Amino acid sequence: MPEGDTVWRTAHRLDQALGGKPLLTLELRWGELGGRELLPAATLSVASRGKHLLHRLDTGLTVHSHLKLEGSWRIERTATLPPALLHHPDLRALARCATWSALGLRLGLLEIWPTRQEEARLGYLGPDLLGEDWSTERAVSRLQADRPRPIGAALLDQRNLAGIGTFWASEGLHLARLSPWAPVAEFDRATLEHLLTSIRQVMQQAAQTGIQNSTGFTARGRTSYVHGRSGRPCRRCGQPVRVAAIGEGTRRRTMFYCPACQGGRAPTDDGRPQQPLGAARPSATRRRR
Template identity: 50%
Template sequence: MPEGDTVFRTCARLHEALAGRVLVAAELRWPGLSTSNLVGHTTIEVVPRGKHILQRLDSGWTLHSHLKMEGQWRISRTDKDPTALAARGRVDQRRRERLDRGGRGSDDIRALLVTQEWTATGLRLGMLDLVRTSQEDTIVGHLGPDILSPDFDQQQAIANLSGPVGAALLDQRNLAGIGTMWASESLFLQGIFPWAEAAALDPATLNGVVARARRLMTANLPHAVQTSTGIRREGGNTYVHARSGRPCRRCGTTIRVAQIGPPTRERAMFYCPTCQGGLAPGDDGRPLRPLGSR
């Protein structure tokens, strides 16, 4: 699932393409939304809230989307026949065929938003909702402080943390935006055992790991390839994330991966047992094959 900094960049691209522009055609291919008519609506802004995308319209509606595991928004130039599009408010067959030829099959498309200049295509989206802007809290009100917000309330986020610290960082109700990559990398860099109880850690330690995550994510906002090591080459950009079975860059111990979190909401946590204080609960220490090897 994309991290908050990836969603932030997605929102920035959507905002640049759509803000201040009128929708001349639109399709929402989602149960309950397929008859919604957004033609003639103007996008005011596209903003992130943690890992959620909020496209606010001048009509008082917000189009909410979430990428989940496989979703993405793509921006392309609009075919130069906007008159036909505007007349029907739908995407014509020629455009459907061109999208299919570009590897974006119609089965993958969940939303098409067309302006005179740009088209935003939502592919394999995990969530899509249309709500009154005044009622956005029904969709995102459960989220904790947004780690990338200028007014991020770090003390409130830290106060929200409970249970194993790795799982607590991933719980979007505590603080919004951190995913498995930045949780794993931040805990490693701070030398914290992911399964340590948050309540057993002193406030300075919790402050350190949350501040580290925020610094890393903020530093990566301008870049498509995320890095905690300073290297943007594939295979060199992380210390532990996606490196199970490979040697720790610090001590040479084999990096391990284990599930963390409550049942039905488990997530992968990568860690170094030497640098971070031991094996995960239930990890028998057996040799691991490097991730991606055969």
């Protein structure tokens, strides 16, 4: 799922393309929203809040979208917009002004709200690591109120702080040498402040560059220490990186970590050998030999 830095960058690009401009088209292909007349309208701004996108109109409405796992917003020049894109089966939203067009593809959520309701609808979110509302003090307080939970699960809970996903949680905890499964109660305030500050710094860089990396290297395959590297050597100690589940129920996620650097194996890790992601598994015939 795209994380806060990707969503921030998407909002920034949409705002540059559409902000302050009258819309020629605003079409939402989503359930009961399909066919709803939203024009005349102009874009006031497009902003992000954690993993949420808010397209605010001068009519007092906000078009709220969430990318979920597969969604994206694509920007094309209106004059050269390929006609085939207008009939693409994955197109769920279309916003066009005279110069630029924005196409929402495979969006995971699309809604319309009165803009005045934004805070009421998204007020459950914690401080946004890349937003104007960021407060390290408030974010740490929310984490400390979640004392029994594993720190990895608490970081991923958008009610504590908004914008972190499995990439930044895995990388941030590895950089700090903290076990994702250790309860929040084990860490003092200074440790949590340092953790959030370091994660925020690398997220800010990624938001500006468009390259999600924590290592300082942007080449493919070198952008992370542990995320996506199960079965491969830890870049710090050389021992195998592993992946295991964290959280419960619908909040269950995957977490990459190094047992040697981060305090041992996860309680949800069965200890079986893990192949690198994308590696071909042995065929049934080969396994029987």
